[in-house]
Amino acid sequence: MSIVEKHKEEAVYVYQAPIRIWHWVQAFAIFALCITGYLIGSPLPSVGGEAYDYYIMGYIRWIHFVSAYLVIVGFVFRVYWAFVGNVHAKQIFLPPFWQIHWWAEVWHEIKWYAMIVKEPKKYTGHNPLAVITMHIMYVWGTLFMIVTGLALYGEGTGPGTWQHSWFSTWVIPLFGQSQDVHTWHHLGMWVIICFVITHIYVAVREDIMSRQSIISSMISGWRMFKDDRPADDQH
Amino acid sequence: MHETFYDVMRRQGITRRSFLKYCSLAAGALGLSPAFAPQIAEAMETKPRIPVLWLHGLECTCCSESFIRSAHPLAKDVILSMISLDYDDTIMAAAGDQAEAIIEETIKKYDGNFILAVEGNAPLDEDGMYCIIAGKPFVEQLRHVAEHAKAIISWGSCASWGCVQAARPNPTRATPTHKVPNMPDKPIIKVPGCPPISEVMTAVITYMLTFEKMPSLDNQGRPKMFYSQRIHDKCYRRPHFDAGQFVEEFDDEGAKKGYCLYKVGCKGPTTYNACSTVRWNGGLSFPIQAGHPCIGCSEDGFWDKGGFYDRLTDVKGFGIEANADEIGTTAAAIVGGAAAIHAGVSVVKRIAQKGDDA
Numbered sequence: 001m002s003i004v005e006k007h008k009e010e011a012v013y014v015y016q017a018p019i020r021i022w023h024w025v026q027a028f029a030i031f032a033l034c035i036t037g038y039l040i041g042s043p044l045p046s047v048g049g050e051a052y053d054y055y056i057m058g059y060i061r062w063i064h065f066v067s068a069y070l071v072i073v074g075f076v077f078r079v080y081w082a083f084v085g086n087v088h089a090k091q092i093f094l095p096p097f098w099q100i101h102w103w104a105e106v107w108h109e110i111k112w113y114a115m116i117v118k119e120p121k122k123y124t125g126h127n128p129l130a131v132i133t134m135h136i137m138y139v140w141g142t143l144f145m146i147v148t149g150l151a152l153y154g155e156g157t158g159p160g161t162w163q164h165s166w167f168s169t170w171v172i173p174l175f176g177q178s179q180d181v182h183t184w185h186h187l188g189m190w191v192i193i194c195f196v197i198t199h200i201y202v203a204v205r206e207d208i209m210s211r212q213s214i215i216s217s218m219i220s221g222w223r224m225f226k227d228d229r230p231a232d233d234q235h
Numbered sequence: 236m237h238e239t240f241y242d243v244m245r246r247q248g249i250t251r252r253s254f255l256k257y258c259s260l261a262a263g264a265l266g267l268s269p270a271f272a273p274q275i276a277e278a279m280e281t282k283p284r285i286p287v288l289w290l291h292g293l294e295c296t297c298c299s300e301s302f303i304r305s306a307h308p309l310a311k312d313v314i315l316s317m318i319s320l321d322y323d324d325t326i327m328a329a330a331g332d333q334a335e336a337i338i339e340e341t342i343k344k345y346d347g348n349f350i351l352a353v354e355g356n357a358p359l360d361e362d363g364m365y366c367i368i369a370g371k372p373f374v375e376q377l378r379h380v381a382e383h384a385k386a387i388i389s390w391g392s393c394a395s396w397g398c399v400q401a402a403r404p405n406p407t408r409a410t411p412t413h414k415v416p417n418m419p420d421k422p423i424i425k426v427p428g429c430p431p432i433s434e435v436m437t438a439v440i441t442y443m444l445t446f447e448k449m450p451s452l453d454n455q456g457r458p459k460m461f462y463s464q465r466i467h468d469k470c471y472r473r474p475h476f477d478a479g480q481f482v483e484e485f486d487d488e489g490a491k492k493g494y495c496l497y498k499v500g501c502k503g504p505t506t507y508n509a510c511s512t513v514r515w516n517g518g519l520s521f522p523i524q525a526g527h528p529c530i531g532c533s534e535d536g537f538w539d540k541g542g543f544y545d546r547l548t549d550v551k552g553f554g555i556e557a558n559a560d561e562i563g564t565t566a567a568a569i570v571g572g573a574a575a576i577h578a579g580v581s582v583v584k585r586i587a588q589k590g591d592d593a
């Protein structure tokens with residue numbers, strides 16, 4: 001590509017292996033959760049025969065629950081890794097909301113997406129807009145799905161199980177009744193889907209148009225840069 | 236000396252054999268081991284019967300109707316004689332001032348020792364004017380009697396949650412017992428359902444009378460023995476649910492074969508009640524067995540969860556009514572469309588920029 005000038009290829013190791021494994025497991029599990037979740041709300045056309053001939057709804061729910069536990073374990077692990085991992089691993093959990101210059105950078109990033117400024121800033125970690133989006137949509141979005149999901153799950157496992165005692169007992173009255181929890185859990189899915197659409201689109205666009213590598217970084221862990229001016233985040 | 240339950244029953248011509256049979260059935264219904272039957276029997280033989288004042292607020296009397304139909308062979312006789320239903324304006328003989336006098340009499344005689352059963356609820360708007368009992372707002376009667384009661388039973392979805400009169404927009408501000416302001420601090424047991432199952436009602440009373448305490452309640456105040464599982468958990472059509480065999484329309488092949496009613500709006504998966512185990516009319520049937528989806532009548536606000544025949548609830552406040560999937564696909568289409576347009580503009584800009592650079 002002609003606009004990428006010749007420059008020193010200086011790579012930085014950003015995404016440690018556990019983060020990359022976590023990311024792709026997460027992506028796969030959430031994909032499965034959305035499909036099976038949709039089918040729980042609006043099941044496939046009915047099949048005939050006797051009950052022992054099929055186990056369609058059973059398998060759909062089974063896949064939902066297995067993926068759900070992958071997401072739960074993944075989330076817990078991701079929180080743990082925010083403590084022990086490198087500086088980039090903390091980013092999505094603690095956006096520096098209190099720093100004024102950080103908001104200026106968010107604004108700059110918005111202008112870049114609005115195509116008002118010609119060039120984005122250069123980041124080793126996430127750009128600030130990505131951090132906000134991931135913080136709200138991923139961290140809180142997933143937590144919401146986990147809490148409401150476990151509350152629904154506890155209804156099946158019943159009183160006396162940890163899912164029921166820790167989640168169903170307070171989440172269900174909080175939302176009103178079980179049907180309301182279903183509705184919110186369902187709406188949460190669409191919030192996550194909107195995030196994923198944006199996320200994937202932006203990842204591809206940034207990979208092409210920004211000043212650093214994006215998609216390959218989440219595969220190899222290394223961030224490459226397309227020019228050798230200094231990065232705008234301090235690391 | 237006070238009459239005991241047993242005295243009353245014998246007086247009503249119930250044999251000892253029938254009485255003992257009732258005690259073991261009651262133990263069964265309460266989820267107690269058969270070993271409890273003698274305990275129930277002993278309690279009934281020795282304890283003075285406890286009076287119950289049964290008040291009616293805004294309601295349709297379906298709870299009373301259900302209660303007096305307890306199909307358990309003896310429950311009708313036993314329960315009705317066992318509790319002295321001193322005041323129940325639907326079924327008592329007295330009327331007018333005479334009837335109202337019974338309330339004061341009971342309060343005086345059994346202060347702090349009778350059970351208050353509430354059917355229906357109190358409308359709070361216009362100072363409670365929408366429900367007048369003996370010339371006074373029901374809410375005042377409710378507070379007054381509750382003041383002297385030992386415990387309160389909220390019969391049915393009206394008293395427990397609000398039910399139809401509290402459905403949006405709740406024009407009279409009908410309010411369930413536990414949410415009425417300035418209610419004296421008395422234990423409240425909720426027995427929701429529209430109406431509750433008669434055997435559940437009689438079992439709850441039997442428990443309270445024989446053990447002189449509340450049955451164990453869940454954190455929403457419902458007796459655990461009847462409300463800790465969903466209809467769906469014990470539904471006999473559940474194997475069809477797991478298999479993916481659904482009724483799609485009420486007159487299709489699946490309906491004839493008794494497939495699962497999930498797709499025609501069954502609320503069994505979100506409804507806590509004992510219908511799929513205790514059933515109705517003496518264990519004869521229950522809505523799902525009759526081919527109709529559960530409407531979730533024992534759940535809070537079940538009137539406001541969209542159509543009884545829709546699986547997904549309509550969410551209001553989006554201008555039009557839409558369910559989660561309709562809202563979601565619209566949002567996803569907007570986000571996806573925006574991304575596509577953004578991508579298009581990005582490409583055009585990039586080309587234009589390249590032109591500038593050249």
Ligand code: HEM
Nearest residue numbers: 033034037038040041068145146149150152153182186189
């Ligand atoms: C991002 C993650 C998730 C998505 C997108 C998702 C999506 C959905 C959807 C759309 C439904 C159907 C709701 C309805 O009845 O209308 C559903 C149901 C359910 N989900 Fe999730 N879910 C997610 C995570 C979880 C988690 C972490 C759990 C925890 C165990 C969970 C447990 C359940 C359960 C128990 C049900 C009800 C199943 C039934 O009624 O048979 N979900 N999910």
Ligand code: HEM
Nearest residue numbers: 026027030092125126127134138196200203214215217218
């Ligand atoms: C095929 C689909 C996906 C692709 C191609 C993709 C790609 C990427 C890329 C390239 C990054 C790094 C962004 C950067 O360097 O600034 C990233 C980060 C991230 N992705 Fe995805 N992703 C996908 C699916 C998902 C899904 C389904 C989720 C969860 C809902 C998700 C959640 C995240 C999060 C939370 C991060 C931040 C990681 C961190 O800093 O710890 N991704 N993704």
Ligand code: SF4
Nearest residue numbers: 470473495496501503
């Ligand atoms: S008919 Fe209703 S309660 Fe029974 S299995 Fe189907 S959804 Fe569940």
